Amino acid sequence: MSEEIVLALDAMGGDQGPEMVVKGANIARVRYPDLRFILFGDETAIRPVLDRFKKLNSVSTVRHTEEAVQSDEKLRVVLRQRRNSSMSLAVDSVGKGEAHGVVSAGNTGALMAFSKLVLKTLPGIDRPAMGSIFPTKRGESVMLDLGANIDCNSNHLVQFAIMGEVFARNVLGVTEPTVGLLNIGSEEGKGNNTIRTAAATLRQSDLPIKFHGFIEGDDIAAGTVDVVVTDGFAGNIALKTAEGAARLYGGYIRSAFKRSVMSRAGYLLARPALKMLRERLDPRTYNGAMFLGVNGVAVKSHGGTDHKGFANALSVAADMVAQGINPKIIEDLSRMNFEDSAEPKRAAI
Amino acid sequence: MSEEIVLALDAMGGDQGPEMVVKGANIARVRYPDLRFILFGDETAIRPVLDRFKKLNSVSTVRHTEEAVQSDEKLRVVLRQRRNSSMSLAVDSVGKGEAHGVVSAGNTGALMAFSKLVLKTLPGIDRPAMGSIFPTKRGESVMLDLGANIDCNSNHLVQFAIMGEVFARNVLGVTEPTVGLLNIGSEEGKGNNTIRTAAATLRQSDLPIKFHGFIEGDDIAAGTVDVVVTDGFAGNIALKTAEGAARLYGGYIRSAFKRSVMSRAGYLLARPALKMLRERLDPRTYNGAMFLGVNGVAVKSHGGTDHKGFANALSVAADMVAQGINPKIIEDLSRMNFEDSAEPKRAAI
Numbered sequence: 038m039s040e041e042i043v044l045a046l047d048a049m050g051g052d053q054g055p056e057m058v059v060k061g062a063n064i065a066r067v068r069y070p071d072l073r074f075i076l077f078g079d080e081t082a083i084r085p086v087l088d089r090f091k092k093l094n095s096v097s098t099v100r101h102t103e104e105a106v107q108s109d110e111k112l113r114v115v116l117r118q119r120r121n122s123s124m125s126l127a128v129d130s131v132g133k134g135e136a137h138g139v140v141s142a143g144n145t146g147a148l149m150a151f152s153k154l155v156l157k158t159l160p161g162i163d164r165p166a167m168g169s170i171f172p173t174k175r176g177e178s179v180m181l182d183l184g185a186n187i188d189c190n191s192n193h194l195v196q197f198a199i200m201g202e203v204f205a206r207n208v209l210g211v212t213e214p215t216v217g218l219l220n221i222g223s224e225e226g227k228g229n230n231t232i233r234t235a236a237a238t239l240r241q242s243d244l245p246i247k248f249h250g251f252i253e254g255d256d257i258a259a260g261t262v263d264v265v266v267t268d269g270f271a272g273n274i275a276l277k278t279a280e281g282a283a284r285l286y287g288g289y290i291r292s293a294f295k296r297s298v299m300s301r302a303g304y305l306l307a308r309p310a311l312k313m314l315r316e317r318l319d320p321r322t323y324n325g326a327m328f329l330g331v332n333g334v335a336v337k338s339h340g341g342t343d344h345k346g347f348a349n350a351l352s353v354a355a356d357m358v359a360q361g362i363n364p365k366i367i368e369d370l371s372r373m374n375f376e377d378s379a380e381p382k383r384a385a386i
Numbered sequence: 387m388s389e390e391i392v393l394a395l396d397a398m399g400g401d402q403g404p405e406m407v408v409k410g411a412n413i414a415r416v417r418y419p420d421l422r423f424i425l426f427g428d429e430t431a432i433r434p435v436l437d438r439f440k441k442l443n444s445v446s447t448v449r450h451t452e453e454a455v456q457s458d459e460k461l462r463v464v465l466r467q468r469r470n471s472s473m474s475l476a477v478d479s480v481g482k483g484e485a486h487g488v489v490s491a492g493n494t495g496a497l498m499a500f501s502k503l504v505l506k507t508l509p510g511i512d513r514p515a516m517g518s519i520f521p522t523k524r525g526e527s528v529m530l531d532l533g534a535n536i537d538c539n540s541n542h543l544v545q546f547a548i549m550g551e552v553f554a555r556n557v558l559g560v561t562e563p564t565v566g567l568l569n570i571g572s573e574e575g576k577g578n579n580t581i582r583t584a585a586a587t588l589r590q591s592d593l594p595i596k597f598h599g600f601i602e603g604d605d606i607a608a609g610t611v612d613v614v615v616t617d618g619f620a621g622n623i624a625l626k627t628a629e630g631a632a633r634l635y636g637g638y639i640r641s642a643f644k645r646s647v648m649s650r651a652g653y654l655l656a657r658p659a660l661k662m663l664r665e666r667l668d669p670r671t672y673n674g675a676m677f678l679g680v681n682g683v684a685v686k687s688h689g690g691t692d693h694k695g696f697a698n699a700l701s702v703a704a705d706m707v708a709q710g711i712n713p714k715i716i717e718d719l720s721r722m723n724f725e726d727s728a729e730p731k732r733a734a735i
Contacts, residue, residue: 172634173634174634174637184570187570187577187578188578219623221533221536221618221619221622221623228536228619229536229537229619253622253623253626254622254623254624254625254626254627254628254629254630255626255627255629255630255633256630257627257630257631258627258630258631258633258634259630259633259634267623269570270570270577270578270620271619271620271623273570273602273603274568274570274602274603274616274620274623274624274627275603275623275624275627276603277602277603277604278603278604278606278607278624278627278628278631279603279627279628279630279631280603280604280631281603281604281605281606281607281608281628282606282607282627282628282629282631282632282635283631283632283634283635284604284607284608285521285522285523285607285608285632286631286632286635286636286667287635288523289663289666289667290639290663293656293659293660293662293663294656294659296658296659296662297658297659299655299656299658299659300655300656300658300659300660302652302655303651303652303653303654303655303656303657303659304652304656305652306648306649306651306652306655307642307643307648307649307652307653307656308652309645309646309648309649310642310643310645310646310648310649310652311642311649313642313645314638314639314642317638318635318638
């Protein structure tokens, strides 16, 4: 990465606001010396924090606006009344070519809506999808869709597979990523028509995609495939269920160590190793859901994250820009010949 | 529980066959002195094991058959050619009133198909569902459906809610069980039409069901509700994803303890506490998926379990018989007034 990468930041998104955004940008700047930032939001809140980071200040521009999207605001209100919000203006700057990508920790539905409205979708993509990297037994994989599209037809799933494969190859650096369709059994006849049709298309595809076939829920954490493809309903539930199970397990471990004097002593001895484990499982490490399929780079940070988590969302955006994955998605898609789907369904966000 | 409870056992189901089944029955017999067993399968394989347990032998009958359902056999083959199998005859004995319930560790789809065919569904139930108890931060909850019905309409989901509530009240012993619909957000407008219609019905219901509303994936392990209601696609994926995440977490913990001499010493000190934790998280504890909505008690044990796990599946069946949950489900259902659904869909199994 030797060329400048400009990221537009929604400085007002997320529970911790401008301070978290600016401090996150400062961490990302050290990792990627070629990063430049345009921060959108309330200048009186941004400036005092930015002034504390001299180097960051020198590669950042502030665009003042007093409007901001609220985290619980309805989509129709946002689209009508928040066109001058920090989020909307940040997306606009990508549309105008001032920035290469946008990152926000604000309202997910609003960010997806502005991204679709302003950036549009890539040629050959019917619906953008939300994807995220997650830790597995073998390393890291990517899953999509995570909730942008509840109802999907088979073509949508095939498009998700192609986008996920390009992401895994270029951003995760996997040489020949394997792709699996999430299902309730691994045998060919399992699942509904939509998923079986998608599997048939992926099997016959002339693309150099390594289609593994169907996978089940426990294959996600096992890392059976590099790319997990599913509709937004199952994907969202799988992601959050895994987070919940990990949290429950962590709680059990903590209470096990508190059980006796011996186990407390054991904890003290094992603490450095357990600390490494905690860092490895830190949800901030995997913060940053990318909107794959929009004509530009858009990344959603978790709203509850801190500056370290936000810095990781910025890294995801920087990697996507640096690897130029959108032209590669377009190229792969142009080689697919989609049949008309019999199941047109509405978008969820 | 003072009356005799007769369970019909498919002695040939599961990876470990008759030995596992008989030894499991022996554990269950100690827990429930009123249990009697009819074991279906190859007598030459069952007898030698049964003869080792004198008391169990005195409360058990063996019904010989040489036929058995294979774990990977297609449903249409099973239904045409396996009517004299140990599994099918065990289900028949419930249909004839010889046994109160059937338990098998064999082919899930076959057990569901025989149960529907022979036992039929309860009046007011369109589709039986698979349910299971699982551990949460607060204790234990029940989730259904876990894979018997991939596509569900809103009436199916409402029926699952009623069956799950009756189960939680009578078998888990929760006084006023709360019921949640699994969704991709907790706000009222989230999800597809089916799930929103089901929620509206449950909200307006005159039944004394405590409907919590929508829950998300991470609410499952948190134990936010006592009954998690979802279609068989999302339910199966959620269950297996949680299992996979717990396994990954367990593997991380083990490797953390192996990291250094200090952490190994810490492990030795904390071992008793960690052993208790391992027992608590033992998947065998929660073995036994009940088929709710069939006119009889049918429980599916995990095929890979051992005798301890099988004994727990027998406990689930014994509890369901002892609590007489089917008449209670019928009573609650008769008080619901289902509108005709606009979404008739096919069954998955």
